[in-house]
Amino acid sequence: MTWISKTVTVTGLVLLAHACYSAQEHSVISSTVVHQGQPQPLATHSLPIDISIEALVATLVVVLGLVMGTPKLRPIKWHEWAGKIEREGEAGFRTGGGEVEKDYRGNPFSVLETRPGFIDIRKQRREFTSWVKAEENTPGSSRRGRRREGRSWSGHNSDRGNSIGSSSRSGSTRQRARPRPTDSSRYEKESSLGASSSIRHSAPSRNQAQYTDPSIPNDHAGVRNSSDLIQHEVVMAIDLKENSTIGCAYFSTTDGILHVSEDIATASLDIAEQFVVHIQPTSLLVSARAPASFRDHLEKITTPAGVEEDTNGESIPGLSRPESQAFRQLRYGGCINMNNQISLGCAGALLGDILRRRSVGFLPDGQVAGALFRVAAIRMFYLTTYMYVSTDALLSLQILQTELHPNSQAWGPDANKSSSKESLSVYGLFHHLACTPQGRAKLRQIFLRPMLDIKTISERQRTISVLLQTDNADKIAQLTPILRKIRNMHTTIAQLRKGIEFPSSGQSFDRGVWATIQKFTAQALTLRGIVASLNGGSDIVIFQKLMESLEPASLVVVGDMINKTIDFEQSKARHRSSVRTGVDSQLDQLKRRYDGMDSFLTEVVNHINRELPEWARKYVRSCIFLPQIGFLTVVEPNPVTGNGHYEGEGTAVGAWEKLFTADGAVCYKNSYMRELDDEYGDMYCQIGDREVEIIHGLADKVLEHEEPLLSSSDMCGEFDAILALALGAEKYNWRAPHMVEASVIHIEEGRHPLQELAVPAFVPNSCHLGSNQEEGSPRALILTGPNHSGKSVYLKQTAIIVYLAHIGSFVPANQATIGLTESILTCISPRESMSGGESAFARDMKQVALSTKSSTPRSLILIDEFGKGTNGDDGAGLLAALLDYYLSLGAHCPRLLAATHFHEIFENGYLEHHNGLRLAHMNVRLDWDASLVDDQVTYLFSLEYGHSTSSFGGRCAALNGVPSAVVERAENISKLLARNEDLSAVCARLSQAEEEKLEKAEMAARLFLCQNFGDQDGVDGEGLEGSIKETLEAILSPNT
Structure with a gap:
C-alpha cells in the first residue's frame, strides 16, 4: 500500500469517525430533550442530512483508499509457469528473501509438474539431457560453440510481403524442450513464410449459424460427446493484387493441414466468393493493401462479427535446425508451387496468425493452443477442379440450409455447442446417415465441393454401386454399428497430448481417451475385415486406400498396449486410470500391500490394545488409514467434553494429538501412528505416482503411432461419407447418372x-x-x-x-x-x-x-x-x-x-x-x-x-383463400384486357342493379317535385304535418 493510498484511507477513517461521533451526539441530545418533557414535533429516525452525507463520503473515501492500495493482479499464465518450472524449478518463483511470491502461493508446483498435461515436457527433458551429454562427449565440442549456434537460430523480422522468410526462431524459443537439431521431423512442415499486414474478419459462415466449418460435424441427433468437443477453426487468408490476381490459403485445426492455392490471374470478385463458399472459414484474413472494393465485397458475403486491424509484421517459427533459405525453398518446392507468390504471402499471414494463437498457451475452454494450432503438413489445392456455385444458388436450391436449433436457448452460451441445425436441405437428407463425426464433416465437404473430374466422379459412383449390391447387403448392415463406435482420433489425440484421460463429469470411463483409442483400434480392424470381404470391391480405389491406411500392425500394437496396461473394470470403479496386474512388479507389490491393509489395521489395533491400560481398551474402536492424513486411532467420544474417553493417559509416549471428530468418533494421532506413516503412509501416493509414470510411458508409446491413427481416422470418415451417399441412394430410390x-x-x-x-x-x-x-x-x-x-x-x-x-x-x-x-x-x-x-x-x-x-x-x-x-x-x-x-x-x-x-x-x-x-x-x-x-x-x-x-392466377388466388368477389372481379378485368377494351369506360358503366336503383331514385325525385306542399285553407298545423308525412311515405313506398 503506497503512502497516497494510506493517506486517503486514514482521511476517510477520520471523516467516518467524526460522522459516527456526530450521529451519537445527535441521538444523545434528542433523548435528553425528550426526557426533560419539552414539547417536540413528531419523532423521526433519520439523521440530519449533513451527517448522512459526511458518512457516505467518508465510506467512499475509505473504499477508494483500499482500492488504490490493492496490489496489481497479474493474470494466471500456466503455460509460461510450466516453462519456468522446467527451467528453474521452484526457485523461479521465490523472492529475494527466499519466499514464494504472493501471486504463486498455493500453487502445487510439484503436482503441477507431474500433471498428465506435461507428458511431452518430461519426455523432452530426458531427450534434452541425453542430447547434452552426447554433445559433451563429442570431440571438439564446446559450450561456447553451442551458445553461438543457439544465437544463430534466433529469428528476425522477415521481409513483409509475398516472399519467403529468410530466417526462423530457435526451436527452443517456441518448443522449449525441442532444441535438438536432429529431432525436427515432426515440425519440418512448419513454414516460415513472411506475415503481411492484414485486416482480420471473424466471419461465421451464413450457411451455418455460427461457423460451421465444412470439416466440422454439426450433429444434432443427440447429446454431444465430450470427446468431440474440441475447438474447430478454419482460418483463411486471401489477397487481391492490382493486376487482378487472387491468391488464397487456409488452415483447418481438424487435420492440421495448411492448404495453399494456385494464383488465379485476371480474377473477379466472384472467385473470392467461390473461395469463401468452398472453404467456409471461421476467420478471414485480408491484406490491408487489397482494394477497398475487394474488402467491402468480402464483408458483405461473410457478414463479419468484427473487424480487427493488424499491421505488425512478425517472424514465424520455422524449423528447429538452421538451414539456408535456398535449401528451405528446395524442400518446400516439393510440397507447393513456389511461383504462387500471392498465395505464399497468404500462407505467411496464416502462419503469423497461428503463431499468435499458439502464444496464448491455453484457450478459454482449457485446450492447449499449441496442440490445436499445429501445422502438420502443407498441400496444394486447386479451385479449377470444382464447379462454381454461388452462395445464392446454394440457398435457392436448398443444397445446404441451417436454422436456429430449438434447444439453443436451453443450452445457454456454450462455445462448444452450435446454436443452429441443418434445416430441410439436400445435405440434410444424408446428414443423419453418416455415423462418425469425421464422416459427417467429410460428407458436408463433399456437398460443398462438386467436382469436374469425371474419373473421381465415376469412381464414387462405382463405389456406391458396389455398396448397394444385393450380395453385400448383410455386410453393409454390419458396417453401421461398427462405424458408430468409431470416434474422431484428431480429438482424442489432442486430448491425450493435453493429458485429459477422462471425459467430462457425468460420463462413463468408456468415453475416456484410453477406452476410445482401444475401441477405435478394434472397430477399425473389424471394419477393414468387412470391407476386404465385400464382393466386387477389389478394384475400388477407396477400398484399397482403406486397406492401406488401416495398418493392422500399428492398430494391433496400439490396441494390445492399451489392453495389457489399462484395467478398464478397475478404472470404472475407481474413476481413474488403473494399471493391470503384471505390468510392473514394483506397482504390484505396492498394490498387494495396500489391498492387505484391512488385516494389517487389525494387527495394529491389537498391538495398541496390548500397550494400553485395561480400562482404556474398551474405548479404542479401531485404526484407520486415510491417504491424505495417514494412520489414525479411533476412540469413543465423551459427550460431556467432546474429546475421546481416552487420550493416551498412562502410556510412555504421552498424550495423543486430537485431529478431528467425525461420525461419532474422535481420531487421534500418536507416536505409533507416526511411525506407521513414515513406513507405510506414502504407499497410496506411491501407487498413484507409479501408475502415472506407467500411463505416461504408455501415452508416449501411443503417440509414436499418431500418424497411422490419424490417417486411419480420416479414411474411416471418408468411407463413412461414401457409405452415407449409398444408404441415401437406396433409401430414396435414386439411380446412377x-x-x-x-x-x-x-x-x-x-x-x-x-x-x-x-x-x-x-x-x-x-x-x-x-x-x-x-x-x-x-x-x-x-x-x-x-x-x-x-x-x-x-x-x-x-x-x-x-x-x-x-x-x-x-x-x-x-x-x-x-x-x-x-x-x-x-x-x-x-x-x-x-x-x-x-x-x-x-x-x-x-x-x-x-x-x-x-x-x-x-x-x-x-x-x-x-x-x-x-x-x-x-x-x-x-x-x-x-x-x-x-x-x-x-x-x-x-x-x-x-x-x-x-x-x-x-x-x-x-x-x-x-x-x-x-x-x-x-x-x-x-x-x-x-x-x-x-x-x-x-x-x-x-x-x-x-x-x-x-x-389461372384467379384460380390460384381462390385456392389460397382470396375472397370469391375479388377473384371474380379480377377475372372480369382480365377478360377485358384480353379484348383490348377501355377499362376506364367499362369501369364507369353501371351494373343492372345499380341502374334499377337509379331509376327508382329518379322516379321518387320526380314525384317529389310534382307535389304542392303550400298552405292549405281550413287545415291546422298538426293536420298539415300529418298530410306531408303521408305524402312523403307514399312517394318513397316501393309500390309507388
Missing part, C-alpha cells in the same frame, strides 16, 4: 428430392438440353403456363440433379446423362435483407449480371420470373433482351432454363429465329362446368412442349 464430357443434360423422369418427400404423390418430368447439333435437344427451354403448376420446382430439380451428379452421388431420376457443368448460376427469388440497402429488382439485376459475366458453354443458368420487380413492359423487354443475348451466342450458349409469365415476348416472332430455343408449359385440366372452384382447374404438374398463355 452417366457423366460425359459433352455439354448435355438428358434426364428421364427426374424428381425434386425435397418436394417428393413433402407431397403425397410427385409427378416426375424429363429434361433434355444439349448442343445445337443434337436434334430435339435445345440449348434453352422456356416454361410458361399457370401459376402453382410446378415451373419453379422443375427448374430447381434439374439443377439439383446436375449438382448431385457432380459430387458423385446417385440422382433422383430413372435415367440421367449429365455433361460436365462448370457452374450453376441462378436468378431465383433473391434473399430479402434490410442490411443490403438494395431493392429486390436490383438484386435480380446483380444476379443476371453475374450470370452474363461468368457463364460458359458448360454453364447451367436458371431464370425464374425475372423482371417481375419493375414495370411490366420494362421487365418483359429486359427478359427478351437477355434471352436474345444468350441465344445469339449459338454454339457457345450456356444451357438455359427459364420460367416467365411475360407472354408478349413470344409475339411477333421475336425469338422464333433462334434454333436452340424450345417452349414448354406445365399441363392442366380444365372443367368449367364443375360447381366447386377447386374442381374447375386441376394441375397435372406434367411438362408438355408448346406455348401456353393461361395463367
Whole structure:
C-alpha cells in the first residue's frame, strides 16, 4: 500500500469517525430533550442530512483508499509457469528473501509438474539431457560453440510481403524442450513464410449459424460427446493484387493441414466468393493493401462479427535446425508451387496468425493452443477442379440450409455447442446417415465441393454401386454399428497430448481417451475385415486406400498396449486410470500391500490394545488409514467434553494429538501412528505416482503411432461419407447418372428430392438440353403456363440433379446423362435483407449480371420470373433482351432454363429465329362446368412442349383463400384486357342493379317535385304535418 493510498484511507477513517461521533451526539441530545418533557414535533429516525452525507463520503473515501492500495493482479499464465518450472524449478518463483511470491502461493508446483498435461515436457527433458551429454562427449565440442549456434537460430523480422522468410526462431524459443537439431521431423512442415499486414474478419459462415466449418460435424441427433468437443477453426487468408490476381490459403485445426492455392490471374470478385463458399472459414484474413472494393465485397458475403486491424509484421517459427533459405525453398518446392507468390504471402499471414494463437498457451475452454494450432503438413489445392456455385444458388436450391436449433436457448452460451441445425436441405437428407463425426464433416465437404473430374466422379459412383449390391447387403448392415463406435482420433489425440484421460463429469470411463483409442483400434480392424470381404470391391480405389491406411500392425500394437496396461473394470470403479496386474512388479507389490491393509489395521489395533491400560481398551474402536492424513486411532467420544474417553493417559509416549471428530468418533494421532506413516503412509501416493509414470510411458508409446491413427481416422470418415451417399441412394430410390464430357443434360423422369418427400404423390418430368447439333435437344427451354403448376420446382430439380451428379452421388431420376457443368448460376427469388440497402429488382439485376459475366458453354443458368420487380413492359423487354443475348451466342450458349409469365415476348416472332430455343408449359385440366372452384382447374404438374398463355392466377388466388368477389372481379378485368377494351369506360358503366336503383331514385325525385306542399285553407298545423308525412311515405313506398 503506497503512502497516497494510506493517506486517503486514514482521511476517510477520520471523516467516518467524526460522522459516527456526530450521529451519537445527535441521538444523545434528542433523548435528553425528550426526557426533560419539552414539547417536540413528531419523532423521526433519520439523521440530519449533513451527517448522512459526511458518512457516505467518508465510506467512499475509505473504499477508494483500499482500492488504490490493492496490489496489481497479474493474470494466471500456466503455460509460461510450466516453462519456468522446467527451467528453474521452484526457485523461479521465490523472492529475494527466499519466499514464494504472493501471486504463486498455493500453487502445487510439484503436482503441477507431474500433471498428465506435461507428458511431452518430461519426455523432452530426458531427450534434452541425453542430447547434452552426447554433445559433451563429442570431440571438439564446446559450450561456447553451442551458445553461438543457439544465437544463430534466433529469428528476425522477415521481409513483409509475398516472399519467403529468410530466417526462423530457435526451436527452443517456441518448443522449449525441442532444441535438438536432429529431432525436427515432426515440425519440418512448419513454414516460415513472411506475415503481411492484414485486416482480420471473424466471419461465421451464413450457411451455418455460427461457423460451421465444412470439416466440422454439426450433429444434432443427440447429446454431444465430450470427446468431440474440441475447438474447430478454419482460418483463411486471401489477397487481391492490382493486376487482378487472387491468391488464397487456409488452415483447418481438424487435420492440421495448411492448404495453399494456385494464383488465379485476371480474377473477379466472384472467385473470392467461390473461395469463401468452398472453404467456409471461421476467420478471414485480408491484406490491408487489397482494394477497398475487394474488402467491402468480402464483408458483405461473410457478414463479419468484427473487424480487427493488424499491421505488425512478425517472424514465424520455422524449423528447429538452421538451414539456408535456398535449401528451405528446395524442400518446400516439393510440397507447393513456389511461383504462387500471392498465395505464399497468404500462407505467411496464416502462419503469423497461428503463431499468435499458439502464444496464448491455453484457450478459454482449457485446450492447449499449441496442440490445436499445429501445422502438420502443407498441400496444394486447386479451385479449377470444382464447379462454381454461388452462395445464392446454394440457398435457392436448398443444397445446404441451417436454422436456429430449438434447444439453443436451453443450452445457454456454450462455445462448444452450435446454436443452429441443418434445416430441410439436400445435405440434410444424408446428414443423419453418416455415423462418425469425421464422416459427417467429410460428407458436408463433399456437398460443398462438386467436382469436374469425371474419373473421381465415376469412381464414387462405382463405389456406391458396389455398396448397394444385393450380395453385400448383410455386410453393409454390419458396417453401421461398427462405424458408430468409431470416434474422431484428431480429438482424442489432442486430448491425450493435453493429458485429459477422462471425459467430462457425468460420463462413463468408456468415453475416456484410453477406452476410445482401444475401441477405435478394434472397430477399425473389424471394419477393414468387412470391407476386404465385400464382393466386387477389389478394384475400388477407396477400398484399397482403406486397406492401406488401416495398418493392422500399428492398430494391433496400439490396441494390445492399451489392453495389457489399462484395467478398464478397475478404472470404472475407481474413476481413474488403473494399471493391470503384471505390468510392473514394483506397482504390484505396492498394490498387494495396500489391498492387505484391512488385516494389517487389525494387527495394529491389537498391538495398541496390548500397550494400553485395561480400562482404556474398551474405548479404542479401531485404526484407520486415510491417504491424505495417514494412520489414525479411533476412540469413543465423551459427550460431556467432546474429546475421546481416552487420550493416551498412562502410556510412555504421552498424550495423543486430537485431529478431528467425525461420525461419532474422535481420531487421534500418536507416536505409533507416526511411525506407521513414515513406513507405510506414502504407499497410496506411491501407487498413484507409479501408475502415472506407467500411463505416461504408455501415452508416449501411443503417440509414436499418431500418424497411422490419424490417417486411419480420416479414411474411416471418408468411407463413412461414401457409405452415407449409398444408404441415401437406396433409401430414396435414386439411380446412377452417366457423366460425359459433352455439354448435355438428358434426364428421364427426374424428381425434386425435397418436394417428393413433402407431397403425397410427385409427378416426375424429363429434361433434355444439349448442343445445337443434337436434334430435339435445345440449348434453352422456356416454361410458361399457370401459376402453382410446378415451373419453379422443375427448374430447381434439374439443377439439383446436375449438382448431385457432380459430387458423385446417385440422382433422383430413372435415367440421367449429365455433361460436365462448370457452374450453376441462378436468378431465383433473391434473399430479402434490410442490411443490403438494395431493392429486390436490383438484386435480380446483380444476379443476371453475374450470370452474363461468368457463364460458359458448360454453364447451367436458371431464370425464374425475372423482371417481375419493375414495370411490366420494362421487365418483359429486359427478359427478351437477355434471352436474345444468350441465344445469339449459338454454339457457345450456356444451357438455359427459364420460367416467365411475360407472354408478349413470344409475339411477333421475336425469338422464333433462334434454333436452340424450345417452349414448354406445365399441363392442366380444365372443367368449367364443375360447381366447386377447386374442381374447375386441376394441375397435372406434367411438362408438355408448346406455348401456353393461361395463367389461372384467379384460380390460384381462390385456392389460397382470396375472397370469391375479388377473384371474380379480377377475372372480369382480365377478360377485358384480353379484348383490348377501355377499362376506364367499362369501369364507369353501371351494373343492372345499380341502374334499377337509379331509376327508382329518379322516379321518387320526380314525384317529389310534382307535389304542392303550400298552405292549405281550413287545415291546422298538426293536420298539415300529418298530410306531408303521408305524402312523403307514399312517394318513397316501393309500390309507388
